[in-house]
Amino acid sequence: MGTAIKKGKLHVVTLTVNGEEHAVLVKANTTLLDLLREEFDYTGTKKGCELGDCGACTVLMDDRPVNSCLVLAVEADGHSFTTIEGVEQGGKLDRLQEEFINQAAVQCGYCSPGMILSGKALLMRNPHPTEREVREAIGGNLCRCTGYVRIVKAILAAAEANS
Amino acid sequence: MSEATTKEFSVIGKSVPKIDARDKVTGRAKYTGDLKVTGMLIGKILRSPHAHARILSIDTSKAEQLPGVEAVITAKDVPATFYGISPARYDETILAIEKVLQVGDKVAAVAAVDEETAVKALGLIDVEYEVLPAVLDPLRAMDEDQPQIHPQYERNISVEIHQDFGDVEMAFQQSHLVRTDRFQGNRATHVPMEPHAAISKWENGKLTIWSSTQSPHYFQYHIARVFGLKMGDVRVIKPTVGGGFGGKLEPSAAEYVSAALAMKTGRPVKIVFDRKEVFFHNRGRHAQHIELTTGVTKEGKILGVHGKYIIDGGSYTSLGIASAYYAGAMLPLIYEFDHFKFDCFRVHTNLPSCAAQRGHGAPQPRFAFESQLDMIAKELGMDPIEIRKVNARRPNTMTLNDLKVNSCEFMACLEKAREISGWVGKKGKLPPGQGIGIGCGGFITGAGYPIYRTRLPHAAAIVKVSEQGDIATLYIGAVDIGQGSDTILAQMAAEAIGINYEDMRIVSADTETTPHDFGAYASRQTLMSGHAVKQAGEEVRRQIIELAAELLEASVADLDIDRRVIFVKGSPEKMLPFETVANEFFIRKGPLMGKGSYTPPKLGGKFKGAAVGTSPAYSFAAQISQVEVDEETGQVMVTNVWDVHDCGTVINPNLLHAQVEGALFMGMGEAMYEQVVFDDKGRPLNANLGEYRVPTALDVPQVISELVDSYEPAGPWGVKEVGEGATLPTMGSYANAIYDAIGVRLYDLPLTPEKVWRAIHERKKPS
Numbered sequence: 001m002g003t004a005i006k007k008g009k010l011h012v013v014t015l016t017v018n019g020e021e022h023a024v025l026v027k028a029n030t031t032l033l034d035l036l037r038e039e040f041d042y043t044g045t046k047k048g049c050e051l052g053d054c055g056a057c058t059v060l061m062d063d064r065p066v067n068s069c070l071v072l073a074v075e076a077d078g079h080s081f082t083t084i085e086g087v088e089q090g091g092k093l094d095r096l097q098e099e100f101i102n103q104a105a106v107q108c109g110y111c112s113p114g115m116i117l118s119g120k121a122l123l124m125r126n127p128h129p130t131e132r133e134v135r136e137a138i139g140g141n142l143c144r145c146t147g148y149v150r151i152v153k154a155i156l157a158a159a160e161a162n163s
Numbered sequence: 164m165s166e167a168t169t170k171e172f173s174v175i176g177k178s179v180p181k182i183d184a185r186d187k188v189t190g191r192a193k194y195t196g197d198l199k200v201t202g203m204l205i206g207k208i209l210r211s212p213h214a215h216a217r218i219l220s221i222d223t224s225k226a227e228q229l230p231g232v233e234a235v236i237t238a239k240d241v242p243a244t245f246y247g248i249s250p251a252r253y254d255e256t257i258l259a260i261e262k263v264l265q266v267g268d269k270v271a272a273v274a275a276v277d278e279e280t281a282v283k284a285l286g287l288i289d290v291e292y293e294v295l296p297a298v299l300d301p302l303r304a305m306d307e308d309q310p311q312i313h314p315q316y317e318r319n320i321s322v323e324i325h326q327d328f329g330d331v332e333m334a335f336q337q338s339h340l341v342r343t344d345r346f347q348g349n350r351a352t353h354v355p356m357e358p359h360a361a362i363s364k365w366e367n368g369k370l371t372i373w374s375s376t377q378s379p380h381y382f383q384y385h386i387a388r389v390f391g392l393k394m395g396d397v398r399v400i401k402p403t404v405g406g407g408f409g410g411k412l413e414p415s416a417a418e419y420v421s422a423a424l425a426m427k428t429g430r431p432v433k434i435v436f437d438r439k440e441v442f443f444h445n446r447g448r449h450a451q452h453i454e455l456t457t458g459v460t461k462e463g464k465i466l467g468v469h470g471k472y473i474i475d476g477g478s479y480t481s482l483g484i485a486s487a488y489y490a491g492a493m494l495p496l497i498y499e500f501d502h503f504k505f506d507c508f509r510v511h512t513n514l515p516s517c518a519a520q521r522g523h524g525a526p527q528p529r530f531a532f533e534s535q536l537d538m539i540a541k542e543l544g545m546d547p548i549e550i551r552k553v554n555a556r557r558p559n560t561m562t563l564n565d566l567k568v569n570s571c572e573f574m575a576c577l578e579k580a581r582e583i584s585g586w587v588g589k590k591g592k593l594p595p596g597q598g599i600g601i602g603c604g605g606f607i608t609g610a611g612y613p614i615y616r617t618r619l620p621h622a623a624a625i626v627k628v629s630e631q632g633d634i635a636t637l638y639i640g641a642v643d644i645g646q647g648s649d650t651i652l653a654q655m656a657a658e659a660i661g662i663n664y665e666d667m668r669i670v671s672a673d674t675e676t677t678p679h680d681f682g683a684y685a686s687r688q689t690l691m692s693g694h695a696v697k698q699a700g701e702e703v704r705r706q707i708i709e710l711a712a713e714l715l716e717a718s719v720a721d722l723d724i725d726r727r728v729i730f731v732k733g734s735p736e737k738m739l740p741f742e743t744v745a746n747e748f749f750i751r752k753g754p755l756m757g758k759g760s761y762t763p764p765k766l767g768g769k770f771k772g773a774a775v776g777t778s779p780a781y782s783f784a785a786q787i788s789q790v791e792v793d794e795e796t797g798q799v800m801v802t803n804v805w806d807v808h809d810c811g812t813v814i815n816p817n818l819l820h821a822q823v824e825g826a827l828f829m830g831m832g833e834a835m836y837e838q839v840v841f842d843d844k845g846r847p848l849n850a851n852l853g854e855y856r857v858p859t860a861l862d863v864p865q866v867i868s869e870l871v872d873s874y875e876p877a878g879p880w881g882v883k884e885v886g887e888g889a890t891l892p893t894m895g896s897y898a899n900a901i902y903d904a905i906g907v908r909l910y911d912l913p914l915t916p917e918k919v920w921r922a923i924h925e926r927k928k929p930s
């Protein structure tokens with residue numbers, strides 16, 4: 001981490017996003033969130049606070065959820081990322097995405113990308129979580145619309161489908 | 164018998180998936196901040212560090228010279244037109260003209276090639292202020308020694324309301340028990356997860372604004388007025404919106420300033436608020452200081468109520484006059500009584516402006532009322548549900564303030580809530596530290612009158628069937644901000660036409676391509692926009708049936724359509740597919756379209772402020788909460804909430820319960836955690852999502868949302884409100900449950916562990 005090569009005021013960063021490798025020049029103060037949104041147009045990664053408080057900007061960094069507003073682009077060097085755009089595979093929704101739709105866990109949808117990625121990271125490391133574990137996994141993702149009721153249900157339903 | 168019980172529906176009443184859900188779970192849905200317009204600049208606003216100050220000078224020269232800066236503007240570069248919601252109280256301008264009235268007030272703005280340059284440029288603007296004493300305490304705002312904030316509002320009184328119905332003094336004299344209690348509400352705020360955002364483009368004398376808005380129509384109206392443009396030269400487009408809750412009902416600086424910068428530079432300008440700016444703009448809940456006096460008979464029948472309020476309006480008026488009236492108007496809704504006095508002062512302070520938030524003005528008074536009703540029940544030795552039943556509103560009644568109630572299943576809500584919560588086995592019987600409490604509410608289904616005076620219908624719709632007859636598109640001004648109006652209106656259109664939900668497409672909330680609608684507020688769209696959609700769909704149906712009758716050589720009266728099949732009733736083998744007839748229609752007569760519009764009937768009484776609270780229909784709800792209180796720490800854990808809602812016919816059960824859950828959740832945050840706090844200079848101390856505590860997934864209880872059978876004659880297919888009503892009961896039900904658990908009464912929101920702990924220690928003190 002932080003091994004990005006410096007070129008004048010810019011740094012060369014090599015990273016993989018949704019399976020695609022990129023080499024880009026970034027400023028030292030560019031966040032991963034801005035890199036994803038502005039440079040790669042992965043606008044599914046949302047900006048809610050830019051302080052690490054809301055989780056709207058959650059992406060997976062080597063399969064672990066991170067707040068991309070708190071990761072500098074230079075720190076992304078050498079790592080692999082999944083954004084919400086990379087969850088659907090070959091036009092087929094991930095089970096978790098399907099359950100978000102089925103359970104009506106989506107209202108305004110602003111938190112949904114981050115919620116789905118936090119949920120996905122949980123199910124990857126723990127395919128059969130308890131309700132408490134689900135709530136803990138999304139504890140850093142704020143949703144203002146749903147009261148979390150259906151989000152928790154959706155993640156549990158996707159886990160159920162794992163078995 | 165009601166329509167609801169006689170006909171099976173094909174499309175409505177089903178939990179179809181949200182029309183935009185796939186885009187939202189894949190990241191494809193575009194919110195305003197996600198859009199990029201060619202040549203776009205980034206705008207940023209310089210905001211006041213002072214709560215109240217005179218602007219002596221502004222030097223923008225250094226900022227202008229910074230490479231990459233395309234424009235720097237101050238008040239002298241933009242229209243000086245005052246804006247607001249009601250003409251008598253237009254008191255805000257695009258940029259502050261002479262004085263700033265709150266920390267975060269709008270002073271100057273820049274447009275630059277990127278955000279970093281724009282932020283740097285803000286730092287190069289020199290503003291000289293003469294700091295003035297500020298009004299920070301609403302309870303002192305009217306005092307003689309306080310500075311006056313606006314020249315036109317003496318003693319900082321924004322509005323003064325005195326309503327008097329019946330004879331409250333006589334009612335108190337006849338009462339067996341009269342209680343007076345004081346309650347204090349909190350400054351809660353909406354916190355939509357998507358901050359306010361707008362992109363303005365100025366081209367050939369036309370202003371196009373993509374905006375995170377709850378009402379393209381009101382935005383178009385106000386923006387056209389402020390910039391002196393024809394409404395037809397202002398187009399407001401709503402992309403996907405990340406929540407509103409009342410906070411995006413009027414244009415903010417995001418729209419006004421980006422428009423001014425676009426006009427100045429000739430290039431599109433995007434402004435996205437950062438989280439702090441959302442707190443500065445605010446327009447959230449008024450903190451209400453309420454003194455409530457209620458008189459009852461021995462049997463618990465309410466005879467009279469007197470509410471005296473001082474409410475903190477903050478810097479500008481915004482929608483606050485309506486909020487103040489709502490604070491009184493909704494009190495007589497759910498319980499029947501005849502004598503009511505309402506005295507209210509909305510005062511200005513040098514704090515962010517307050518306006519409409521879910522439940523508009525009504526939740527804090529409801530908290531006070533529901534709390535006091537429990538105290539009265541206790542004194543009378545009555546069960547809290549019993550006293551509510553004694554007073555519960557009945558259907559087809561008129562409130563003392565002339566609100567006409569049609570359907571009302573409040574009594575059934577109370578019964579069902581008692582049953583599903585296990586009340587009888589729990590009330591007074593739970594182990595120490597645990598308790599159960601009830602709170603109730605009721606709300607409008609759309610306001611009877613629009614926010615500004617106009618004779619326009621409240622909603623309108625166009626349905627157009629494709630040439631091949633395979634799909635139909637609904638064009639509607641109604642605004643989906645996440646609650647799901649696009650979905651349920653598409654369901655309604657499909658039902659009315661006789662086709663499937665999957666055949667529906669929707670174009671919504673764009674002032675140029677969709678017909679007028681007032682937008683997403685006051686829980687109005689299912690009923691009001693729904694009426695327009697039903698009419699438009701039925702017009703298509705009628706035309707299709709007429710042509711099919713000709714083709715089938717049958718009479719119109721004998722034909723029906725269901726899920727794309729047009730058939731002769733009784734002999735279903737005589738049928739035609741919808742697409743065949745629709746295609747033939749286009750060949751013979753051109754576009755197959757239907758249109759509809761809705762205007763509510765004339766509602767309300769004659770007194771001052773009578774319009775506020777009027778609505779074609781009202782919802783009712785009872786909520787029961789169960790809590791566990793840790794007496795050592797004052798920590799309250801709400802374990803369960805049962806909500807029973809009377810909301811008329813259900814169009815989409817999943818989305819409906821999701822609304823209840825979300826509304827209740829918002830009430831819960833306000834009840835337990837949320838409060839914007841300020842230092843002694845009027846600077847917000849917690850204008851971020853770390854310290855302004857929105858409940859997380861770990862904080863929320865198990866929620867059971869249930870309904871009672873109900874049919875509202877004023878609504879299409881019998882529908883009425885659901886989006887806001889469930890916010891109202893929560894605060895009272897929590898306070899009552901805490902009392903049941905530990906025997907201490909809390910009067911101030913939010914019900915924090917500190918207050919609980921202090922109240923426990925007060926109680927333990929030897930007296």
Ligand code: FES
Nearest residue numbers: 048050052055069
């Ligand atoms: S935007 Fe990153 S946590 Fe809120």
Ligand code: FES
Nearest residue numbers: 108111143144145
């Ligand atoms: S669905 Fe709106 S914030 Fe979660």
